[in-house]
Amino acid sequence: MSNNRCYIQGSAAISAQPTFEGDFFSLPMIVTEANNLVAVEPDYKAFIPPNSLRRMSRLLKMGLTAALKAVQNSGQPSPDVIITGTGKGSLSDTEKFIRDIVEYQERALNPTPFIQSTYNSVNGLIALQQKSTGYNNTFVHRGFSFENALLDSMLQLAEGEVKRTLTGCFEEMTAEHFYIKSRIGFWKEADTGNAQLFDRNTPGSISGEGSTFFMLGDERTENTEACIKGMKMLYKPSAEALERGLKDFLDKHDVGIGDIDLVISGRNGDANTDHYYRILFSANCPATPEVPFKQLCGEHDTAGAFAVWLAAQILKQQQLPVSLQAFVANPPKAFRRILIYNHFIGEQHTFFLLEHV
Amino acid sequence: MEELKQKLKQQIIEALNLQDTKPEDIDDNAALFGDGLGLDSIDSLELMVLLERQYGIKVEDPREGRKILASVQSMAEFIQSKQTA
Amino acid sequence: MAERVFITGMGLITAIGDNVMENLRSLRLQQAGIGYTRHIDTIHKEVLPVAEVRHSTEQLAVMAGVPVLGYTRTTLLGLIAMKEALQSAGLTEADMPGTGLVNASTVGGMCDTEKVYYDIIDPNKHGEFLDYIDTLDCADCTQRIADTVGIGAHIATISTACSSSANALMYGARLIKHGMLDTAICGGTEALTRFTINGFNSLKNIDKAHCKPFDQHRNGLNLGEGAAYLVLESESQVKRRGAVVLAELSGYCNANEAFHPTAPSPEGDGAYAAMKNALAMSGRSVDEVQYINVHGTATLNNDASEGKALLRLFGDKVPMFSSTKPFTGHTLAAAGAIEAIFSVLAIREQVVFPNLNFSEKMEEAGVTPETRLLEQYPVTNVISNSFGFGGNNASLVISKYE
Secondary structure, three states: OOOOOOEEEEEEEEOOOOOOOOOOOOOOOOOOOOOEOOOOOOOHHHOOOHHHHOOOOHHHHHHHHHHHHHHHHHOOOOOOEEEEEOOOOOHHHHHHHHHHHHHOOOOOOOHHHHHHHOOOHHHHHHHHHHOOOOOEEEEOOHHHHHHHHHHHHHHHHHHOOOOEEEEEEEEOOOHHHHHHHHOOOOEOOOOOOOOOOOOOOOOOEOEOOEEEEEEEEOOOOOOOOEEEEEEEEEEOOOHHHHHHHHHHHHHHOOOOHHHOOEEEEOOOOOOOOOHHHHHHHHHHOOOOOEEEOHHHHOEOOOHHHHHHHHHHHHHHHOOOOHHHHOOOOOOOOOOOEEEEEEEEOOOEEEEEEEEOO | OHHHHHHHHHHHHHHHOOOOOOHHHOOOOOOOEOOOOOEOHHHHHHHHHHHHHHHOOOOOOHHHHHHHOOOHHHHHHHHHHHHHO | OOOOEEEEEEEEEEOOEOOHHHHHHHHHHOOOOOEOOOOOOOOOOOOOOEEOOOOOHHHHHHHHOOOOOOOOHHHHHHHHHHHHHHHHHOOOHHHHHHEEEEEEOOOOOHHHHHHHHHHHOOOOOOOHHHHHOOOOOHHHHHHHHHHHHOOOOEEEEEOEOEOHHHHHHHHHHHHHHOOOOOEEEEEEEEOOOHHHHHHHHHOOOEOOOOOOOOEOOOOOEOEEOEEEEEEEEEHHHHHHHOOOOOEEEEEEEEEEOOOOOOOOOOOOHHHHHHHHHHHHHHOOOHHHOOEEEOOOOOOHHHHHHHHHHHHHHHOOOOOEEEOOHHHHOEOHHHHHHHHHHHHHHHHHHOEEOOOOOOOOEOOOOOOOOOOOOEEOOOOOEEEEEEEEHHHEEEEEEEEOOO
16 A cells, blocks of 8 residues: 555544543553453444334444444544445344244244344445445455455545545454354463453453444544554565565655654464564564553454554544553653554454554 | 234334334324334334244235235234134 | 456356356356255255255365365355366466455355354364364455465455455455556355355245246345356556456446345435446446346346336446346355356357346336347447345446457
């Protein structure tokens, strides 16, 4: 992705922290003892008419609400295009329909969970609510779901015909899916919680969920939070390819390591995959302050979007949230540029570069 | 018939999750779809599921379904006709 | 936009054939692939016809050249189509690290996970089914296919219901036009599942007989399965490689209706916008289109809406059009790519494929699909339509390479 203009004109995040409402910057981290971080859900009635709300499952409400709030926060009219990412879509609807098929022996099935299990159902709802008849797409590729949605958005802004894209993601965790993933070692075996996430050096992480949306535009507006300079995805890279990828990425954007004021890293306390971060940072930016983010939002397919949201808020506020201050002994005087490096289960690796405006 | 209609209204409210609606808010002859209760085509499928699960009546043709599901009255009449048949 | 995007290879597997040649032969012989499932455990198996790929999952694994365990039917169908596409484009292992894959699926590995789902969630059960535990999502098939053939430059999966693989082709084309990739393999894969059969049945839009697109007495769709991939390359890459161009992807558009979660708008607003804008991008006018491979699912709503959109765009000069879903069934995420390949074939073979099972015009929109096989018909520009849930409408324009 070349140096095109992509401004975050507004955003919204529903996460396990008070990011949607409340003062996220001054409040301490919401902690959990268990290995799953649950999203703090807002009052949906303020965003969605009751007649629409009655049928919607949890993820649809979360996704739609974050999307509408991002539009609201941008102070801009409806987006021209809507592009989202989700690794798993509405798991509760998928699970419900699988169970209904068995319970009712394939007879007299309610279509609603089937419809809502469709990965693009949130997109359809956003388009309906926003009367947005332009391009509409949904990417469903684990740790490259939001990332491809962002890339598609940036390319369309660069093409010039699109002024604003509503770009975001949504993910939920269910008890059933948490159990399924525990069978293949996704989560820590002992109850660890988010406050001790980095202290145990054991395999696995803790789960998360949430929805993050951005109104992206090719113009800097009054509400603009930050500028997304670029992004690079690397699929199952070797150590060398990862290292080369970072250098190429920074070169392409004409940025040296010294120009990066903060690194936000996706390390999640998993002893099996955190070495990617350790090796890359110690070789390339040992002196740059680094903060992790998954103790806030938990590990999930679209956690990368939360990091982008976090970076944008730090660039806008020019300070670190209280919950992250302990990670940085000497904070920089100003936050001009933030590099994010995140990977999902060691397979999908992404760099993002954001800049203060 | 009155009893059946009352029961139907309660079942409709539950099946469609009409949170702010009470049975007495639904007029027997008011249109369930469009301007009336504001239900849509997915609700109509859910109401057909209700008929099948609660009354064991299967509506095969969606075009026929529209007539049956026009109002609480028409639904009740349909159920009764099937039950006495 | 600097680069033109060319189609240089294609591969597919459907109920009417294991490869492009077999599909073409079945289309010409007017042999439909609709029948009753042999591989799915469902109470509907003798009631709701489907277009199932005839081979068992074990046979597909042999055809794909991989072990069966851990590979879902979705992945295996995809791999078979992928290997044909690579061979047809003359791409080798050495080309793969620089190649991207944009895949599409609507239910990923549901075909296999739904069989063992209750074992997966039962802590007391252990066994081989655990190999399928992480195959339910749509990325599993994409990564297995990419890893098997060595694709490395870019990877993405799209899921927009029935328009998924048309959107995959668009995104691949966009990546090429921006110079991010020289070669993008785009398409989709979909296996029949009890989940989707029951899902569409709960929407009351599966026909118990062979589907009748655009017919007054149409009564729903028949589900199908299959996979299809097209190799897209930039003009400069085509020159570098000396690749043979099969056709050009000259235009595309994705438009949303913002009308209803599942139903299309009665006037076909989204279909109209998608076709019109795709055509504008291709630089072709309405009278330069000789054939439209319509979405034509044979549901009451789709065909009425799509028919109206055709009348709105083309007036009284609607080109030859047909739905090929009576052959292949509605293959959901794979449909866009399968029908894009049929569109390329229409151009290369100069043929218009028949719309089977049509006898009477719809009263909602009086358009008549082509019911005969037309050979030696001059086709240079084809529109291929794929519309889906969530108001998602996609149209592609495929043009003869000149």
